[in-house]
Amino acid sequence: MQTMTSVSVCCSCGACCATYRITLPRVELDNVAGGWVPVALTEPYTATAACMREHPEVPGRCLALEGIIGVTVNCTIYPQRPSACSEFAPLSAIGYGDDACDEARRRHGLPPLGGI
Numbered sequence: 001m002q003t004m005t006s007v008s009v010c011c012s013c014g015a016c017c018a019t020y021r022i023t024l025p026r027v028e029l030d031n032v033a034g035g036w037v038p039v040a041l042t043e044p045y046t047a048t049a050a051c052m053r054e055h056p057e058v059p060g061r062c063l064a065l066e067g068i069i070g071v072t073v074n075c076t077i078y079p080q081r082p083s084a085c086s087e088f089a090p091l092s093a094i095g096y097g098d099d100a101c102d103e104a105r106r107r108h109g110l111p112p113l114g115g116i
Contacts, residue, residue: 008093009113014073016088018061019104022052024082036080052082069108 026048029035041063042050055061064081067073075081089101097105097113105112 009095010093011074012070012072013092013105013110014065014067014069015104015108015110016092016101017065017073017075017085018058018069019107020088020100021054021060022062022082022084023049024052024084026050028082030080037082038077038080041077070110 023045024037024042026032027035028037029039029042029050030037031039037052039050041053043053045051053063055063055065062075064075064077065073066076075085089098091098092101092113095113102112102114
């Protein structure tokens with residue numbers, strides 16, 4: 001989700017951040033040289049991977065997500081988000097979803113964006 005002003009549908013959606021658990025390589029963590037994702041928002045998964053922590057009161061929702069799904073949302077670490085997040089449904093910001101984006105939206109009662 002974006003922190004900058006934008007007409008991106010992602011700024012009012014956030015369904016992906018509350019549906020899919022984000023797994024990332026540990027080399028992306030900021031406690032590793034060259035890493036950028038705040039390690040405090042992750043938990044160990046395997047020897048080479050971590051997961052973004054979930055909100056303690058809303059299982060499945062990324063701890064970095066603020067706001068109301070389908071209304072307005074914000075990623076509190078947008079510039080430092082994992083590559084899995086920045087690569088997810090790359091055209092959704094301009095209104096074109098893919099199967100994973102549309103499934104996340106469906107699970108939260110939102111209409112699919114649909115493909116190109």
